[in-house]
Amino acid sequence: MSAATFAERMLQLKNDAFTSLGVSVGLRLGLFEVLGDMGRPVTPRELATRANCKEKYIQQWLGQMACSDIIKISTEHADGEERYYVPEDRLPSLCVDTGGASAVWLYGLPVFANVQHQLEECFRADGPQGIPYEPYKELIQVRSKLFAGRFWPNLMKQLADNIPSLTSKLETGASILEIGCGSGDFMKTFARKFTKSQFFGIDSCSEAIKYASETAANDKISNVAFAEKDGQNLPSDWSGMYDYVITVKVIHDATDPKKMLSEIKRVLKPDGLASIIDLPMRSKVSENLHSPITNTVYTAGLFHCIPSSMFYGGPGLGPCWGVENMEELLATAGFKVKTILNEQIAHYVCTDK
Numbered sequence: 001m002s003a004a005t006f007a008e009r010m011l012q013l014k015n016d017a018f019t020s021l022g023v024s025v026g027l028r029l030g031l032f033e034v035l036g037d038m039g040r041p042v043t044p045r046e047l048a049t050r051a052n053c054k055e056k057y058i059q060q061w062l063g064q065m066a067c068s069d070i071i072k073i074s075t076e077h078a079d080g081e082e083r084y085y086v087p088e089d090r091l092p093s094l095c096v097d098t099g100g101a102s103a104v105w106l107y108g109l110p111v112f113a114n115v116q117h118q119l120e121e122c123f124r125a126d127g128p129q130g131i132p133y134e135p136y137k138e139l140i141q142v143r144s145k146l147f148a149g150r151f152w153p154n155l156m157k158q159l160a161d162n163i164p165s166l167t168s169k170l171e172t173g174a175s176i177l178e179i180g181c182g183s184g185d186f187m188k189t190f191a192r193k194f195t196k197s198q199f200f201g202i203d204s205c206s207e208a209i210k211y212a213s214e215t216a217a218n219d220k221i222s223n224v225a226f227a228e229k230d231g232q233n234l235p236s237d238w239s240g241m242y243d244y245v246i247t248v249k250v251i252h253d254a255t256d257p258k259k260m261l262s263e264i265k266r267v268l269k270p271d272g273l274a275s276i277i278d279l280p281m282r283s284k285v286s287e288n289l290h291s292p293i294t295n296t297v298y299t300a301g302l303f304h305c306i307p308s309s310m311f312y313g314g315p316g317l318g319p320c321w322g323v324e325n326m327e328e329l330l331a332t333a334g335f336k337v338k339t340i341l342n343e344q345i346a347h348y349v350c351t352d353k
């Protein structure tokens with residue numbers, strides 16, 4: 001790439017970054033949906049009134065969105081006033097519930113933007129180790145939106161496909177533990193399908209457990225429960241208690257990954273198995289250059305996973321730590337491992353050696 005082409009790329013990058021801030025505001029305030037509901041080109045005042053916002057801000061935002069070609073402007077009006085609308089075929093992409101991962105990440109952008117100054121301080125040799133949990137609270141809802149719909153049922157199906165004995169085990173009745181369950185959506189998905197099994201989700205984050213418990217109660221799912229617990233220090237009387245243990249994207253966040261794995265091993269029944277699920281990044285950066293999820297995963301790792309692990313004294317493995325390193329760690333923890341990779345996840349099926 002020539003220097004001039006790269007400079008053009010930087011200009012585009014700046015423009016897209018600025019636009020993404022405005023799109024994020026629109027997604028969070030539901031402005032695109034209001035525009036869509038209004039069903040015709042509207043003036044800034046009309047949108048401000050309908051969305052219960054200040055006209056001055058709406059006017060500037062509409063200008064930003066129109067000049068970035070996110071929405072359209074219409075000028076053919078007798079009163080000479082400009083009006084704005086979202087083309088119908090763009091509306092699904094501009095709504096958090098229908099826009100897929102792009103819309104949800106843009107919705108969640110302020111979580112990362114809010115910690116940037118703290119992150120810069122963490123870079124410095126004499127700066128803090130990391131960032132505490134507080135500014136990341138909203139990620140529980142962001143993740144829940146990100147994976148709403150088909151994600152958890154698809155992941156459940158992948159696990160069943162990867163482990164032939166799993167479905168019959170769960171249909172007969174088994175005890176399942178998820179460590180680092182976050183919103184609890186995965187356990188709830190399992191519990192709805194396998195009603196004879198008992199599912200238990202734990203997380204060290206009290207807000208996540210509150211959310212998981214409340215949503216399970218609202219959905220009246222009786223074979224799932226959640227509790228705030230440290231997956232690196234499970235109760236001593238849980239030894240040999242579980243048929244199946246799951247973690248999804250937790251080991252790379254843990255403050256003591258080795259301890260978490262040894263606890264997983266301890267609480268499994270002798271013939272039990274564990275599914276450790278993480279991202280399918282390779283341990284060498286040069287092997288990740290063409291992955292479609294690389295950009296998102298490195299960004300989330302830098303702005304969230306590494307600083308939050310390191311703040312609490314962890315090694316900050318991050319989500320790009322990679323398959324090769326993870327396989328080595330699992331083997332050291334005494335597991336026999338079968339790794340199954342696709343573009344979205346790495347599934348390590350672990351049994352006792």
Ligand SMILES: C[S@@+](CC[C@H](N)C(=O)[O-])C[C@H]1O[C@@H](n2cnc3c(N)ncnc32)[C@H](O)[C@@H]1O
Nearest residue numbers: 180181182203204205230231232248249250254
């Ligand atoms: C990246 S999030 C993944 C959440 C969920 N599994 C998902 O995929 O949406 C990592 C989760 O692990 C939890 N976690 C980290 N260390 C933990 C520990 N020692 N014990 C229990 N949970 C832990 C965090 O609170 C967070 O909810």
